[in-house]
Amino acid sequence: MGCAAFARALLELADDHLILGHRLSECCGHAPILEEDLAMPNLALDLIGRARELYSRAGEVEGLGRSEDEFAYLRSEREFLNCLLVERPNRDFAHIMLRQFYFSNFMELYWLRAADSRDATVRGAAAKSVNEMKYHIRHSGEWIVRLGDGTGESARRAAEAVGELQFYIDELFIPSASAEICFETGLLPDRRSMREEWDQRVERVFTMAKLDFPEPVPALTGGRTGRHDECLGHLLAEMQHLQRVYPGAEW
Amino acid sequence: MYSQGLLKQDTAAVESEEFLAAFQDRIDAEEKIEPNDRMPAAYRKTLVRQIGQHAHSEIVGMLPEGNWITRAPTLKRKAALLAKVQDEGGHGLYLYAAAETLGVSREKMTGELLAGTAKYSSIFNYPTLSWADIGAIGWLVDGAAIMNQIPLCRCSYGPYARAMIRICREESFHQRQGFEIMTRLSQGSSEQKSMAQDALDRWWWPSLMMFGPHDAASRHSEQSMKWKIKRFTNDSLRQKFIDAIVPQAEYLQLKIPDPELKWDPERNDGAGGYAHGPIDWDEFRRVLKGQGPMARERLRARREAWETGAWVREAALAHADKRDRQRAQVA
Ligand SMILES: [Fe+2]
Ligand SMILES: [Fe+2]
Numbered sequence: 251m252g253c254a255a256f257a258r259a260l261l262e263l264a265d266d267h268l269i270l271g272h273r274l275s276e277c278c279g280h281a282p283i284l285e286e287d288l289a290m291p292n293l294a295l296d297l298i299g300r301a302r303e304l305y306s307r308a309g310e311v312e313g314l315g316r317s318e319d320e321f322a323y324l325r326s327e328r329e330f331l332n333c334l335l336v337e338r339p340n341r342d343f344a345h346i347m348l349r350q351f352y353f354s355n356f357m358e359l360y361w362l363r364a365a366d367s368r369d370a371t372v373r374g375a376a377a378k379s380v381n382e383m384k385y386h387i388r389h390s391g392e393w394i395v396r397l398g399d400g401t402g403e404s405a406r407r408a409a410e411a412v413g414e415l416q417f418y419i420d421e422l423f424i425p426s427a428s429a430e431i432c433f434e435t436g437l438l439p440d441r442r443s444m445r446e447e448w449d450q451r452v453e454r455v456f457t458m459a460k461l462d463f464p465e466p467v468p469a470l471t472g473g474r475t476g477r478h479d480e481c482l483g484h485l486l487a488e489m490q491h492l493q494r495v496y497p498g499a500e501w
Numbered sequence: 502m503y504s505q506g507l508l509k510q511d512t513a514a515v516e517s518e519e520f521l522a523a524f525q526d527r528i529d530a531e532e533k534i535e536p537n538d539r540m541p542a543a544y545r546k547t548l549v550r551q552i553g554q555h556a557h558s559e560i561v562g563m564l565p566e567g568n569w570i571t572r573a574p575t576l577k578r579k580a581a582l583l584a585k586v587q588d589e590g591g592h593g594l595y596l597y598a599a600a601e602t603l604g605v606s607r608e609k610m611t612g613e614l615l616a617g618t619a620k621y622s623s624i625f626n627y628p629t630l631s632w633a634d635i636g637a638i639g640w641l642v643d644g645a646a647i648m649n650q651i652p653l654c655r656c657s658y659g660p661y662a663r664a665m666i667r668i669c670r671e672e673s674f675h676q677r678q679g680f681e682i683m684t685r686l687s688q689g690s691s692e693q694k695s696m697a698q699d700a701l702d703r704w705w706w707p708s709l710m711m712f713g714p715h716d717a718a719s720r721h722s723e724q725s726m727k728w729k730i731k732r733f734t735n736d737s738l739r740q741k742f743i744d745a746i747v748p749q750a751e752y753l754q755l756k757i758p759d760p761e762l763k764w765d766p767e768r769n770d771g772a773g774g775y776a777h778g779p780i781d782w783d784e785f786r787r788v789l790k791g792q793g794p795m796a797r798e799r800l801r802a803r804r805e806a807w808e809t810g811a812w813v814r815e816a817a818l819a820h821a822d823k824r825d826r827q828r829a830q831v832a
Pocket of ligand 2: 675
């Protein structure tokens with residue numbers, strides 16, 4: 251039971267990283283400025299790298315011999331356990347940066363607390379990720395301030411992104427049944443414990459950006475049980491294309 | 502402003518015989534020309550054109566490979582391809598910076614690219630139709646780029662030469678990565694093997710065209726050689742490329758799509774080399790002029806990114822402005 255729960259909770263984390271990394275990779279070559287075409291792949295590479303490490307660990311813990319690629323390419327929509335925030339489409343640059351800002355703020359707090367996990371892989375991932383998340387927070391946070399306190403149009407778009415993504419915040423802080431077991435057994439931190447600090451951090455940057463803090467709204471959830479938005483199926487259809495068309499081929 | 506001043510300085514200056522001779526002496530002595538040195542207007546113009554085209558090629562070149570990032574077949578391949586495309590963007594950035602030392606701004610060059618008045622390498626106007634194209638591009642296109650670019654590391658213009666040293670290191674990594682993809686495919690299923698062959702069939706001739714027209718038809722070659730911007734002729738670099746690639750194709754058990762390709766002991770001053778069939782220069786000109794299969798699509802993608810990103814750039818400027826004003830008030 252403990253093993254199954256840990257494997258599942260690791261998949262939740264890995265899926266969060268892969269799906270967000272994939273979303274960022276969709277922008278490659280299409281950024282508003284060249285500097286951003288160099289920065290966004292950096293963010294994506296950090297996330298995909300972490301996803302690979304977490305999938306591998308999930309495979310070991312699960313003990314069925316599944317590889318990182320089997321997890322990424324051969325599971326269906328209903329088997330993906332990422333939160334809904336990370337699958338949100340790249341509506342515009344404000345959405346992309348706000349999604350990144352929310353997620354990286356959450357993950358930095360998460361990895362800081364994961365530093366004393368009983369699992370060595372989690373501790374290792376935590377050590378590497380904290381610095382990466384600091385960079386993601388700085389990069390996206392600076393953009394939030396520029397956009398919020400830039401032109402009339404950028405402020406309007408930033409506010410729209412806040413309104414759109416507010417539904418997906420709460421899910422970050424809700425532990426699944428598996429995550430709960432992992433918290434109780436000292437493997438992973440408690441997602442609930444991050445909320446206060448996360449709110450404070452976001453509020454600080456929003457004040458600088460002259461943005462209103464998101465309203466409390468009824469949360470949209472379901473990612474952790476594989477109930478996603480329609481958009482995830484399209485993402486997976488594209489991502490998994492070759493593995494599905496040529497089963498068993500090595501690349 | 503500063504940059505425009507530089508350009509005027511040259512054109513205004515009378516280029517006396519002595520000045521031109523002294524400049525050529527410096528070149529012949531293998532001295533590097535640096536941004537603040539006086540240089541003939543035509544030397545500057547040639548470099549601006551060449552570096553600008555080179556930078557644009559890196560930027561447009563992100564698109565055909567970017568087409569497969571979201572469909573890369575494994576996580577390892579996905580990360581490697583993403584990093585590669587990012588490298589190409591970085592090359593564009595160094596090259597725009599090198600061109601800026603000659604007095605043209607990145608904005609101006611970008612404007613010319615988007616307006617369709619600047620050229621970029623015709624190779625990027627071909628479509629990437631399968632995963633094998635990602636292998637073929639790394640192997641052949643980055644391979645051809647290296648052949649062209651290694652001599653540029655010794656280019657007489659300092660900033661360009663230095664940018665090329667950095668770029669070449671990454672290009673050779675890209676080439677190895679591309680060859681590795683091709684190796685895997687050529688050892689894979691029959692479907693993968695034919696994917697690899699199809700990619701070679703489609704990318705072979707366009708890769709040969711990357712070296713430019715035959716020496717006899719090359720407009721800028723002679724003067725560029727004299728100024729040591731160029732070190733080898735188009736045909737000699739193309740020959741070097743073919744001689745390097747043919748044995749690699751044999752190793753991959755792939756067939757080069759040229760029935761006239763054969764060993765010729767006379768080539769390379771009697772050391773031997775491969776003779777090849779005629780290159781379709783009509784196709785080259787068509788594709789270069791933007792009549793290739795993906796040309797309009799490539800420019801459309803660049804324009805779209807630029808236009809949909811306008812509000813972001815404006816916001817960044819407006820915000821920086823506000824901050825400067827606030828600082829001024831405090832001070
Ligand atoms: Fe490059
Ligand atoms: Fe390259």
